[in-house]
Amino acid sequence: MAELLDGARVAARMKMELADRVARLRAQGRYVGLGTILVGDDGPSATYVALKHSDCHEMGIESIGVHLPADASQDEIIAAVEEMNDNPLVHAFLVQLPLPDGVDTEQVLQRIRPDKDVDGLHPVNLGKLVLGAPGPLPCTPAGIVELLAAHRVEVEGQHVVIIGRGITVGRPLALLLASKRPGCNAAVTVVHSGVESFAEIVRSADVIISAAGVPGLVTADIVKPGAAVVGAGTSWSGKKLLSDIDLEVENVASWVTPRIGGVGPMTRAMLIANVVRAAEKIN
Numbered sequence: 559m560a561e562l563l564d565g566a567r568v569a570a571r572m573k574m575e576l577a578d579r580v581a582r583l584r585a586q587g588r589y590v591g592l593g594t595i596l597v598g599d600d601g602p603s604a605t606y607v608a609l610k611h612s613d614c615h616e617m618g619i620e621s622i623g624v625h626l627p628a629d630a631s632q633d634e635i636i637a638a639v640e641e642m643n644d645n646p647l648v649h650a651f652l653v654q655l656p657l658p659d660g661v662d663t664e665q666v667l668q669r670i671r672p673d674k675d676v677d678g679l680h681p682v683n684l685g686k687l688v689l690g691a692p693g694p695l696p697c698t699p700a701g702i703v704e705l706l707a708a709h710r711v712e713v714e715g716q717h718v719v720i721i722g723r724g725i726t727v728g729r730p731l732a733l734l735l736a737s738k739r740p741g742c743n744a745a746v747t748v749v750h751s752g753v754e755s756f757a758e759i760v761r762s763a764d765v766i767i768s769a770a771g772v773p774g775l776v777t778a779d780i781v782k783p784g785a786a787v788v789g790a791g792t793s794w795s796g797k798k799l800l801s802d803i804d805l806e807v808e809n810v811a812s813w814v815t816p817r818i819g820g821v822g823p824m825t826r827a828m829l830i831a832n833v834v835r836a837a838e839k840i841n
């Protein structure tokens with residue numbers, strides 16, 4: 559029976575340390591401010607954004623949320639980005655993804671001031687990740703690396719298979735895990751649904767990270783006994799969050815994320831870490 563990769567516990571520990579740093583800033587008359595931009599009425603996105611604001615509230619971080627209608631134009635979204643760029647109360651902010659169909663996401667992300675990019679998704683910050691230069695790391699990839707390290711799962715020198723190549727998880731995670739940093743330094747393979755020998759490649763992994771958003775995609779028969787398995791895909795059945803990892807995997811793997819309380823809390827803790835770091839630098 560696999561042990562749980564307990565993101566809720568690790569994130570709570572991180573948030574305690576971050577709360578100390580926020581308190582130190584406040585004691586100096588400084589503050590920390592996060593901004594969010596949500597476009598449209600996608601239920602899960604609204605929930606994620608609400609959780610980010612409640613994390614801030616809990617930790618003494620100011621937060622400002624802008625909610626635009628689903629039919630907001632590209633120009634209106636960019637105007638909201640520019641307002642956040644110029645707002646001195648906002649140290650860092652994010653545009654919640656996915657944006658509604660028809661919006662050019664890359665163009666929106668490019669307008670975020672790189673030093674205020676809490677998600678690390680601006681091309682300048684993704685470029686720093688490619689170069690191995692310091693910069694804000696995308697929250698979910700950074701959270702997964704921290705989650706594995708906190709449980710002492712061996713990653714360095716191991717074969718990690720990432721399922722999915724999206725901009726928020728799969729692509730930056732592959733760069734991060736292949737980079738020369740503690741807890742990374744891995745041999746990384748990225749696969750997706752169009753890969754012919756999908757099962758064979760996944761079965762060769764020491765660590766499997768699925769960010770496909772396909773419920774139950776990773777079944778026990780494609781997991782090497784003793785592997786660590788991380789579910790980072792999000793899909794919903796009504797209000798129930800579903801995992802990419804089939805329940806039977808816990809009988810084969812040595813580590814597995816729970817359906818709730820795995821990667822999600824780590825993403826949120828990393829977001830807080832990025833905004834605190836931005837505030838420490840700026841004011």
Ligand code: GUN
Binds near residue numbers: 653654655698825
């Ligand atoms: N949607 C799903 N994950 C993320 C994330 O990490 N950042 C943003 N901005 N949107 C997301």
